[in-house]
Amino acid sequence: MSKKKDGHRQNIQDVYIAVTGITGAGKSEFIRFCTDREVVVGDGLISQTSEVEDWTFMYNPVLRVHLIDTPGFDDTNKKDVEVLRDIAGWLVTTDSEVRLCGICSCSKKLCGPECLRGIVLATTMWGLVNPDDGVKRENQLRSTDDFWGEMEKGGSRVMRHLRSKESAMAILGVIIQHGHPMLLKIQDEMINEGRGLEDTGAGIKVNEDLIEADRKYKAELAALKEDMKEADEASKREIAELMRKQQAEIDENERQRKKLETNMAKLEADRARDLKALEEKLAEQASNLQKKEKAISDFQESLKKREAADTIDRAEKARLNEKLEEMKQDRATEVSQLRAAVEQAKRKSTGFFDSVCDFFSDLFDDLFS
Ligand SMILES: Nc1nc2c(ncn2[C@@H]2O[C@H](COP(=O)(O)OP(=O)(O)OP(=O)(O)O)[C@@H](O)[C@H]2O)c(=O)[nH]1
Numbered sequence: 001m002s003k004k005k006d007g008h009r010q011n012i013q014d015v016y017i018a019v020t021g022i023t024g025a026g027k028s029e030f031i032r033f034c035t036d037r038e039v040v041v042g043d044g045l046i047s048q049t050s051e052v053e054d055w056t057f058m059y060n061p062v063l064r065v066h067l068i069d070t071p072g073f074d075d076t077n078k079k080d081v082e083v084l085r086d087i088a089g090w091l092v093t094t095d096s097e098v099r100l101c102g103i104c105s106c107s108k109k110l111c112g113p114e115c116l117r118g119i120v121l122a123t124t125m126w127g128l129v130n131p132d133d134g135v136k137r138e139n140q141l142r143s144t145d146d147f148w149g150e151m152e153k154g155g156s157r158v159m160r161h162l163r164s165k166e167s168a169m170a171i172l173g174v175i176i177q178h179g180h181p182m183l184l185k186i187q188d189e190m191i192n193e194g195r196g197l198e199d200t201g202a203g204i205k206v207n208e209d210l211i212e213a214d215r216k217y218k219a220e221l222a223a224l225k226e227d228m229k230e231a232d233e234a235s236k237r238e239i240a241e242l243m244r245k246q247q248a249e250i251d252e253n254e255r256q257r258k259k260l261e262t263n264m265a266k267l268e269a270d271r272a273r274d275l276k277a278l279e280e281k282l283a284e285q286a287s288n289l290q291k292k293e294k295a296i297s298d299f300q301e302s303l304k305k306r307e308a309a310d311t312i313d314r315a316e317k318a319r320l321n322e323k324l325e326e327m328k329q330d331r332a333t334e335v336s337q338l339r340a341a342v343e344q345a346k347r348k349s350t351g352f353f354d355s356v357c358d359f360f361s362d363l364f365d366d367l368f369s
């Protein structure tokens, strides 16, 4: 846990808890139950969360919990390499005081044995299985070392998330009580040992998966080449198309392996570039908003002048007032979009955006005071 000064509320402790797991496991929904915030959840097996985000709420008057939502491994839109780059990027580049205190629904890819005590392996989707089957699966996870057995023996806890606030908070309570600030294996490997992502335990695992996939694609391609030799003209076109697809998979796989070759400095540079781009986009949106604000006040001013000079008839006045209302509506929509974008930027960048966000808060205050 780290202490941070927080305006007039000093001595607030910050605790960071990562929520990881496969796509669709229920990570974002868990965070929504805990925080009562509008965390976007998916509506099926299509992956929803695409970037690491920090959702903050006051657990009690002196403890601020940051739940770190992460894109799922086996994500349907992002390859595992990109998910790993995102998570590693967040973990190694965010404020150095940040140490994770727990991982809910953990991915073994990220942790070492010393982290196990701070981990809760949470099961979800209990409403979708017959209770006996659920218990059987839970027992299988716990009794198989390669699944959760080894982690449980090392101090991790297995808990059920029953899709309610009470259940989510009970899980958090256990992490807060038993977890302690820890450097994850991947942080230690990259920050202290200076390893490239490809040489971390997590990177090696993802790389092995890529090598295995590459082997399969190449074997399929070789089989298609054999088929081609004996195929008639019509089948040749079909086989050529299949070969093209296999080759595209092989090329993509190669690109992913190259992306894995990155180190802390590169991740920091990437993150700084992404945040800069985000900051510029927000600044541009804010500047547009200020222009709209100016246009509205000019318009109001000229309307007043015409009224005073009595150069406006009733019909035109009604038309101009209608236009003014439209301009105000448009501005209100943009303000709420910008507000949401600023909130999201804050969640993406613990600490980094604080001064920028203060600027936007002042801007909103100016616009509505
Ligand atoms: N029946 C049931 N549905 C759940 C449960 N937890 C989550 N869901 C639903 O499963 C879907 C996926 O949930 P999310 O919270 O978006 O999953 P996620 O792990 O954040 O997924 P990604 O962001 O794609 O990695 C949503 O429709 C949720 O409402 C659960 O315990 N039971």
Ligand SMILES: [Mg+2]
Binding pocket: 027, 028, 029, 040, 041, 042, 048, 049, 069, 070
């Ligand atoms: Mg999600």
